[in-house]
Amino acid sequence: MSWIIPENKLDDQQKDFVENVDINQRNVWIKGFPGSGKSVLLAYTIKKIKRQNPSASIVVVVFTHSLIKMFEAAFKEMGERVEVITYFDFMGSARRYDYILSDEVQDLTPSVLREMNSRGRHVIVAGDQNQSIYEKAPRTNENTVSPSEINSLLNSREFSLNIIHRLTRSIIDVVNKFLPHMNIFSARRDMSKQSTQVRICNAQSSDEEVTYILQEGEKAVNNGYTVGVLIPTGKAIITFVNTALRKKGKPEWVATTNRWGSIDFSSLNSHLSRHGMPLQYVGNGNGNFSDNSRKLAVMTYHSSKGLDFDNVFIPFLNRNLFITYDEGLSKTLFMVAMTRSRNNLYLTYSGLKHEYLQRFSSDCNSIDIHSSLNQQSTTFGGGMFGGI
Amino acid sequence: MKHYLALIRKADFTDLFKYGSLHINNDMKTDFQCPVEELPEHPELFRALSYYANSFDNAFAYLIIHYIKESSKGLSNDVYIEELQHIYPLDYESKNNLEFSFDERIRIEEPLWSDSVLELQKRMMINECKKGAQNIHKIIGFDKSDFNCEDFVTDDIIKEIVDELYEDRRPNGKISIWAYLLRYERHDYYPQNILGCFMDMVNIACNRRAMQEVSENAINNTAIFKLMDSFRYPDPKFDDIYNAICTDESVKGFSSMVDQYESRIDFIKTATLFRFLRDRYSEDFIYEPNLIDSCKKYGEEFELATYLLGIVMGHMHTYDCLYEKLPLSIFKEKIIPKEPIVDSLPEQEEKQPETEQAIEDSNPASDETTKEPEELQESAEGVQDGVILESRINTLIDSPSVNDPVADKDADSVPHDPSNKPMRTLPSFPFMMVKTKKDGSPYQNCKPVKITSYEKFFEYEKKDGGKWKIQRKEKKQADIFDQN
Numbered sequence: 072m073s074w075i076i077p078e079n080k081l082d083d084q085q086k087d088f089v090e091n092v093d094i095n096q097r098n099v100w101i102k103g104f105p106g107s108g109k110s111v112l113l114a115y116t117i118k119k120i121k122r123q124n125p126s127a128s129i130v131v132v133v134f135t136h137s138l139i140k141m142f143e144a145a146f147k148e149m150g151e152r153v154e155v156i157t158y159f160d161f162m163g164s165a166r167r168y169d170y171i172l173s174d175e176v177q178d179l180t181p182s183v184l185r186e187m188n189s190r191g192r193h194v195i196v197a198g199d200q201n202q203s204i205y206e207k208a209p210r211t212n213e214n215t216v217s218p219s220e221i222n223s224l225l226n227s228r229e230f231s232l233n234i235i236h237r238l239t240r241s242i243i244d245v246v247n248k249f250l251p252h253m254n255i256f257s258a259r260r261d262m263s264k265q266s267t268q269v270r271i272c273n274a275q276s277s278d279e280e281v282t283y284i285l286q287e288g289e290k291a292v293n294n295g296y297t298v299g300v301l302i303p304t305g306k307a308i309i310t311f312v313n314t315a316l317r318k319k320g321k322p323e324w325v326a327t328t329n330r331w332g333s334i335d336f337s338s339l340n341s342h343l344s345r346h347g348m349p350l351q352y353v354g355n356g357n358g359n360f361s362d363n364s365r366k367l368a369v370m371t372y373h374s375s376k377g378l379d380f381d382n383v384f385i386p387f388l389n390r391n392l393f394i395t396y397d398e399g400l401s402k403t404l405f406m407v408a409m410t411r412s413r414n415n416l417y418l419t420y421s422g423l424k425h426e427y428l429q430r431f432s433s434d435c436n437s438i439d440i441h442s443s444l445n446q447q448s449t450t451f452g453g454g455m456f457g458g459i
Numbered sequence: 460m461k462h463y464l465a466l467i468r469k470a471d472f473t474d475l476f477k478y479g480s481l482h483i484n485n486d487m488k489t490d491f492q493c494p495v496e497e498l499p500e501h502p503e504l505f506r507a508l509s510y511y512a513n514s515f516d517n518a519f520a521y522l523i524i525h526y527i528k529e530s531s532k533g534l535s536n537d538v539y540i541e542e543l544q545h546i547y548p549l550d551y552e553s554k555n556n557l558e559f560s561f562d563e564r565i566r567i568e569e570p571l572w573s574d575s576v577l578e579l580q581k582r583m584m585i586n587e588c589k590k591g592a593q594n595i596h597k598i599i600g601f602d603k604s605d606f607n608c609e610d611f612v613t614d615d616i617i618k619e620i621v622d623e624l625y626e627d628r629r630p631n632g633k634i635s636i637w638a639y640l641l642r643y644e645r646h647d648y649y650p651q652n653i654l655g656c657f658m659d660m661v662n663i664a665c666n667r668r669a670m671q672e673v674s675e676n677a678i679n680n681t682a683i684f685k686l687m688d689s690f691r692y693p694d695p696k697f698d699d700i701y702n703a704i705c706t707d708e709s710v711k712g713f714s715s716m717v718d719q720y721e722s723r724i725d726f727i728k729t730a731t732l733f734r735f736l737r738d739r740y741s742e743d744f745i746y747e748p749n750l751i752d753s754c755k756k757y758g759e760e761f762e763l764a765t766y767l768l769g770i771v772m773g774h775m776h777t778y779d780c781l782y783e784k785l786p787l788s789i790f791k792e793k794i795i796p797k798e799p800i801v802d803s804l805p806e807q808e809e810k811q812p813e814t815e816q817a818i819e820d821s822n823p824a825s826d827e828t829t830k831e832p833e834e835l836q837e838s839a840e841g842v843q844d845g846v847i848l849e850s851r852i853n854t855l856i857d858s859p860s861v862n863d864p865v866a867d868k869d870a871d872s873v874p875h876d877p878s879n880k881p882m883r884t885l886p887s888f889p890f891m892m893v894k895t896k897k898d899g900s901p902y903q904n905c906k907p908v909k910i911t912s913y914e915k916f917f918e919y920e921k922k923d924g925g926k927w928k929i930q931r932k933e934k935k936q937a938d939i940f941d942q943n
Contacts, residue, residue, distance in 0.1 A: 082516060082517070083469070083515070083516055083517045083519060083520045084517075084556070084560075086470075087469060087470065087560060090470055090473075091470060091473045230560070231559050231560070233555075233556065233559070234517065240627070254555060256552060258516070259516040259517060260580075260584060260624050260625060261773070261775070262584075262588060262620070262621075262624060262641070262770070262771045262772075262773060263737075263741075263771050263772050263773065263776055265644045265645075266644060268644075268646045287648075290648045291648045293648075294648040294649065294650050294651060294655075295650075295651045296648055296651075414645075414646060415646055443676075446676065455668065455669055455677075456665060456668070456669075456677065456678050456681045458712040459665075459668075459681050459682060459683055459710070459712040459713040459716050
């Protein structure tokens with residue numbers, strides 16, 4: 072089904088943009104969290120331009136080929152013919168346009184924005200610095216833009232979309248406590264929307280964390296629910312996987328590197344598969360979701376961007392947690408990981424919990440992993456539910 | 460000189476600022492005499508202002524303006540920008556929003572009556588819930604029934620669940636079991652079939668017993684759960700599980716417990732059917748006549764289950780289906796193509812598959828042996844069913860099948876073409892359509908499109924650039940109500 076929604080389903084902020092923002096007066100930067108409808112507004116903007124000026128020359132500049140396909144499909148459905156190209160192709164030409172629109176602006180570089188400003192009469196960009204997980208552009212190695220650069224290079228007016236449709240209210244509450252400056256809020260209250268249960272789980276050791284994740288994760292995947300285990304670094308993934316192998320009485324994986332000198336996750340997956348483990352590494356071309364009906368997907372925070380799972384486990388959240396050397400990026404990546412869950416989010420730690428958790432843990436359910444793992448033999452049966 | 464307050468839409472304020480004046484409806488304004496600082500002590504002013512307010516999603520859709528009018532100036536219902544004294548958001552969230560989106564020179568005051576606004580929103584939601592129930596009953600045809608669902612789902616219960624929702628509370632205490640049911644969310648890993656719905660029902664009853672929400676861990680050693688476990692096999696049937704609960708001596712305690720909380724109707728049946736419907740319509744309600752017919756044998760319990768479904772889905776998730784079912788007088792007439800669907804579209808060059816839906820990046824991994832992209836998974840079941848039923852469907856779609864006995868039984872008639880062309884038939888909604896190559900074989904990496912209404916069907920049928928083939932999606936759940 073198309074991601075373009077009919078006008079009667081736009082939320083109040085989106086309607087406000089479509090009805091009231093004059094894109095001919097000044098360049099515009101549409102800011103907003105994933106799921107706030109930035110791309111939808113770009114598509115509606117094109118509709119509006121075409122209505123006002125059918126002969127206007129328009130181009131949409133995006134970061135990836137998959138975004139090209141996404142926009143092309145939407146324009147086809149809307150009955151509009153619009154050129155959609157990558158920023159790389161844009162930089163390779165010299166054509167001028169009446170309107171240049173661009174998505175995921177936080178991943179572009181200053182030179183691309185400069186070029187847009189000089190070759191477009193009007194520029195409308197969408198994106199949010201809070202989601203930038205690239206520090207440099209892949210091909211040019213140039214630094215990606217900062218928010219102040221976006222404003223100064225484009226002399227743009229900001230329009231913020233703060234209503235997030237993709238996230239549940241409970242996750243939004245957690246994000247707002249973790250990163251208060253995000254200032255996001257959920258769409259209208261809706262009785263039919265299920266909330267995400269956020270559980271802070273304390274274990275006595277990291278081994279217990281892994282055992283608990285395996286136990287709960289297997290239960291979930293065996294009943295057809297998807298599970299993501301999100302871990303900050305490749306090294307920590309190896310720790311997790313080897314602990315899991317040990318707990319299942321299987322030989323640990325001896326880390327090897329591929330011909331590029333990186334961890335050979337393909338070999339890790341073969342090892343896991345050979346020993347019948349319900350785990351697979353997903354990322355960098357390894358692992359396969361369609362083959363994942365009975366396996367927990369283990370991946371980095373970084374690789375999880377853009378994905379959703381019914382259940383997400385984020386282990387090892389103690390004081391020693393290391394994500395990246397950049398504190399801002401670390402917070403962004405942790406926020407990306409936390410917002411991948413639809414139904415249950417488990418944040419597990421042993422020892423002293425990381426300060427990230429302190430910011431919102433009082434609002435979450437708590438689970439004592441040690442008691443939970445030893446519960447089966449002690450508490451079931453009688454008590455309140457005896458006799459039924 | 461007179462002081463006024465008016466409730467206006469945000470877009471109206473933009474006009475007022477832009478054009479310098481705005482005409483205000485009498486119903487949306489009121490005068491007042493008290494000092495401005497004392498306004499918060501007069502929530503009755505807000506009640507007067509909002510009495511005729513239309514429904515809104517977010518409180519920042521509206522704002523309150525304070526202006527002073529000299530009787531001599533202009534028309535009394537026109538307000539001029541120079542007359543404006545204060546702009547009040549409806550609540551604190553709106554204050555942020557308005558400050559973000561208005562001209563930065565504009566001063567936004569603190570909200571005056573945020574508590575009253577919350578009450579207004581709750582009242583709107585209660586109405587929205589009731590409208591949802593009425594919509595579904597109209598769609599199904601239960602609106603003329605004598606059975607009164609409101610005896611079970613009373614206004615008090617709806618108020619309770621709306622209060623909980625707005626106050627971010629989960630149900631607890633000695634409240635109606637229907638409130639526990641309506642607010643229930645599945646966070647345990649129950650099977651994703653009808654057995655899971657029975658387990659939900661057990662969980663809900665246990666929540667009521669515990670007077671708070673409990674997890675599977677707390678109840679999975681009970682006799683009723685052990686009985687449930689005996690049905691952990693593929694495609695268990697509703698009647699089999701239900702009959703076992705009614706006859707198995709070991710779970711009499713459970714039935715008695717449920718009777719304590721609701722003895723006027725069969726809660727076990729109603730709650731399980733409700734949970735089944737909730738799972739099936741996680742987004743918007745879709746009218747599936749075959750399914751509805753197969754469930755009507757459950758009588759008043761099914762009627763109540765659909766009413767409960769409407770309460771939860773509300774008007775917002777049911778109006779589209781209702782409009783389609785009526786249909787609305789303002790809708791365009793649907794003209795039925797004379798030619799069979801598969802032949803009615805222009806030919807397309809073979810070179811590129813259609814990107815109608817999520818087609819994966821054109822990587823070469825799209826041959827028979829490669830796994831389908833993730834997006835295809837959800838519809839894989841339907842596609843398989845489609846293959847099984849393909850010959851029958853082709854019969855359905857390739858001929859004007861007014862006499863086709865299968866079509867007579869299963870298909871929905873497309874509204875009749877006024878030019879007396881033969882009536883076409885379609886499988887019942889929802890069904891899948893998939894783009895095909897010239898030879899009629901589907902593209903391997905093209906996601907089937909879910910057709911939920913005539914409108915959607917016509918929309919896709921008109922699309923250029925390829926042939927479309929109907930694949931009947933016979934959801935497995937549809938036969939879980941079969942009689943043994």
